[in-house]
Amino acid sequence: MIKINSLTKKYGTKTALENVDLEFPRGEIVGLFGENGAGKTTLMKCILGFLSYKGEITLDGEKISTKNIEKISFATSEHSFFPALTAEGHRDFYSEHFPEFNEKRFQGLMEFFALPKNRPIRTFSMGQKNQFEVILALSQGADYILMDEPFAGNDVFNREDFYKVLSGILEEHETVILSTHLIEEVSDFIGRAVLIREGNIISDVKAEELEEQGKTLISYIKEEFNYRGDRVSKALSDITGEEE
Amino acid sequence: MTHKLVKVLPVGYNVKKVKTALLWGYIISAAFSAIVYFSNLIVNYNNLFYYDEAGNRLLRTNVKMASFHLLRERAFDFFLIFIFMLLVFSIYNFIYHYIGSKSIFTMRRLPQKYELIKRCVTVPVIFIILSFVSVIVLNSVYFSIYEHVVPEVSKLSSEEMMWRF
Numbered sequence: 001m002i003k004i005n006s007l008t009k010k011y012g013t014k015t016a017l018e019n020v021d022l023e024f025p026r027g028e029i030v031g032l033f034g035e036n037g038a039g040k041t042t043l044m045k046c047i048l049g050f051l052s053y054k055g056e057i058t059l060d061g062e063k064i065s066t067k068n069i070e071k072i073s074f075a076t077s078e079h080s081f082f083p084a085l086t087a088e089g090h091r092d093f094y095s096e097h098f099p100e101f102n103e104k105r106f107q108g109l110m111e112f113f114a115l116p117k118n119r120p121i122r123t124f125s126m127g128q129k130n131q132f133e134v135i136l137a138l139s140q141g142a143d144y145i146l147m148d149e150p151f152a153g154n155d156v157f158n159r160e161d162f163y164k165v166l167s168g169i170l171e172e173h174e175t176v177i178l179s180t181h182l183i184e185e186v187s188d189f190i191g192r193a194v195l196i197r198e199g200n201i202i203s204d205v206k207a208e209e210l211e212e213q214g215k216t217l218i219s220y221i222k223e224e225f226n227y228r229g230d231r232v233s234k235a236l237s238d239i240t241g242e243e244e
Numbered sequence: 245m246t247h248k249l250v251k252v253l254p255v256g257y258n259v260k261k262v263k264t265a266l267l268w269g270y271i272i273s274a275a276f277s278a279i280v281y282f283s284n285l286i287v288n289y290n291n292l293f294y295y296d297e298a299g300n301r302l303l304r305t306n307v308k309m310a311s312f313h314l315l316r317e318r319a320f321d322f323f324l325i326f327i328f329m330l331l332v333f334s335i336y337n338f339i340y341h342y343i344g345s346k347s348i349f350t351m352r353r354l355p356q357k358y359e360l361i362k363r364c365v366t367v368p369v370i371f372i373i374l375s376f377v378s379v380i381v382l383n384s385v386y387f388s389i390y391e392h393v394v395p396e397v398s399k400l401s402s403e404e405m406m407w408r409f
Contacts, residue, residue, distance in 0.1 A: 048353055066357040074349060083344035084256030093255055097354050120256075122344055 001025045002047060002072075002144055002175075007055035009042050009199075016042040017053070017199045026143060027172050031186055032179040033221055034196035040179040041076075043196070044146045048074055059144070070098050075137035077149040079129055083122035087115060090136060100141025105169060109135040112165060126153040134162065138169065147178045156185075163189045187217035195224050252366040254340050255347065266371055269326045274378060276322035281386050284315040285393070292398050309398040312390045316383065323375050330368040330375075337364035 007020040017039045024030060032040045046053045049064055059068050074080060081090060087110060095101040110117060113131045115124070121132055134150050151159045159182065167189060170176065180186055193210075195203040203224045210220055236242075249259045288310045293301050341348035341360070351360040 048349070050349065050352060066355050069353050070355045072353065074353060076346065076349065078349075079345035080347055080349035081345055082256040082347045082350070084258075089256070097356060097359070099355075 001060060003056075003058045003061075004043075004047070005056040005058075007043070007046060007053055007057065009039075009046055009051060009053045015199050017046070020055070020199075020201055022194065022201065022204070024144065024175055024177060026175050028192055029166075029170070029176045029190045030178065030192045030194060031183075031190035031217075032177060032194050032196065033181075033183060035225075038196040039199040040196055041148050042199075044074070044076075044148050044177070044179065047146065048072060070100065070140070071142050072144045072146060073137040073140040073142035075134045075145070075147045075150045077130070077152040079133050081121050081129070081133060081136060084120050086120055087117045087132065090121070090132075094136065094140060098140050098142075102139045102141050106135060106139035109138065109165070109169075113161075127155065127158050130154050131158070131162070138166075143173055144175045144177065147176065147180075149180055150178070151180065151182065159185055183218050183221055190217075193217060193221070195221060197225065249367065252363060254337050254363050255351075257340075262367070266367070269329065270371065270374065270378075273322040273326040273375065274382070277319045277379075277382055280319040280321075281316050281382075284310070284317075284319075285386075285390065288315065289393065292395070303395060303398070305397060307398065308400050309394045311400055312387055315390065316386055319386070320379050320382075323379050327372050327375050330372050334365050334368035337368070 002022075002024040004020055004022040007017055007022075008015070009017040020039075020043065022043075032043070034040050042051065045051045047057055047064065049069070057064055059071060062068055064072070082093070085093070091101075091103070091106055094106075095103060113128070113135070115128055115132055115135075121129060124132060130151055130153055134147065137145050137147065137150075151162060154162070163186065166176070178186060178190065190207065192204070192206050194201060203220075205220065207217075210217060213220075215223075249263060253259060253262060292304055292307055292309060294304055295301055338360075341351055348360075351363075354360075
C-alpha cells in the first residue's frame with residue numbers, strides 16, 4: 001500500500017498540495033481528477049521522490065527509496081523513455097535495472113500495438129510514443145503504476161484499445177493511479193475516483209458508491225467541482241447580446 | 245571497450261562516435277603539445293649555433309638557450325581546452341536527459357542510486373585524469389630531452405632562470 005500522510009508541497013509561496021492524506025491499496029485502479037495545476041502531477045512526483053515535500057509517504061510501510069522504488073513505475077505525457085534508443089534497447093536496459101521486468105508482457109504489448117522494435121523512439125509518432133511510454137510502465141514489473149495523462153495526443157481508438165488491454169492484463173496485486181482529463185472514457189475502467197482541487201483532496205469515492213447513488217462519474221465530478229452548466233449559454237448571451 | 249563504454253555513458257549515446265571524438269581530442273592535445281614544444285626547442289636550439297666561413301657549425305658561447313618553462317609555455321593549451329570540453333561534456337550528459345523526453349525521470353527512479361552520476365561523469369573524469377597524467381608525463385619527457393640536448397654552457401643559471409621565468 002502507498003500511504004500518504006499530511007503531504008504538503010510548496011513551490012515558493014504557492015501551495016501545490018496541502019495536508020494530503022491518501023491511501024492506495026494494492027489491486028485498485030484509481031482515477032486522479034482535477035483541473036490543470038490542481039496538484040495531480042505534483043502528487044505523483046512526490047510519491048516518486050522527484051520533489052522535496054513535508055509529510056510522509058510510505059510504500060508497504062517503508063519510506064520510498066532506492067530499495068523499493070522498483071515497485072513503482074511511471075508513465076507521463078512528458079515521456080521518460082530515451083529518444084535515441086530503440087524499443088529493444090529499452091527492453092535490455094529495463095531488464096538489466098528492474099529485476100521484475102516482465103519480458104512477456106513487453107513483447108505482447110509491442111506486438112499488440114504493432115510498434116517497431118528496431119527504430120529509435122524519437123522516430124515514432126506521438127501516439128506511438130505514448131503507447132511505448134505506457135508499455136514500459138506496465139512491463140517494469142512494478143506493483144504501483146503511476147500514469148500522468150498518458151494518452152494525451154492519442155486518438156480515441158488508440159485510447160479505447162488501451163483501456164481494454166489494461167483491464168485485461170493487470171494482475172490482482174497491481175495498482176494503477178491514473179491522472180487524466182478524459183473522465184468519461186475512463187469511467188468504466190476505474191474503481192475509485194480521487195478529486196483534487198487547488199492542492200486539496202475534495203473527494204475520494206469508489207465506483208460502487210457512485211453506482212449505489214445512481215450517479216455517473218462525470219455528473220459526480222461536475223457536482224463536486226460546482227460546475228455551472230449554464231455558464232456557456234450565459235457567456236454566449238453576454239457576447240452576442242441575444243437573450244437565451 | 246565499446247561494450248564497456250555503453251555502461252558508463254548516457255543511455256542511447258552513439259558510443260562509437262563518442263569514443264572517436266574523445267580519442268581524437270586526446271591525440272590532438274598530445275600532438276599539439278609535442279609540435280609546440282619541439283618547434284620551440286628546435287628554433288631556439290638552432291639559434292645557439294652559427295656557421296663560420298668554412299661552413300663549420302659552431303656554438304655561440306655568449307648566447308643562452310631559452311628556459312624550459314618558456315619553451316613549453318603554450319604546449320599544454322590544447323589539453324586545457326580538452327579538459328574544459330570534458331567538463332562541458334559532463335554537464336551536457338545531464339542535460340541530455342531533458343532533451344526530447346524527460347528520461348531523467350527514469351534515471352532518477354532506478355534502484356541503482358548512482359547510475360545517473362556514473363553515466364554522466366565517469367568518462368569525462370577518466371579522460372580528465374588521463375589528460376592530467378599525460379601533462380605530467382609529457383612535461384617530464386620534455387624536460388629530460390631539454391636537459392639532454394641543450395649544451396651545459398648554453399643553459400641559464402638558476403638565478404637567470406628565475407628572472408626570466
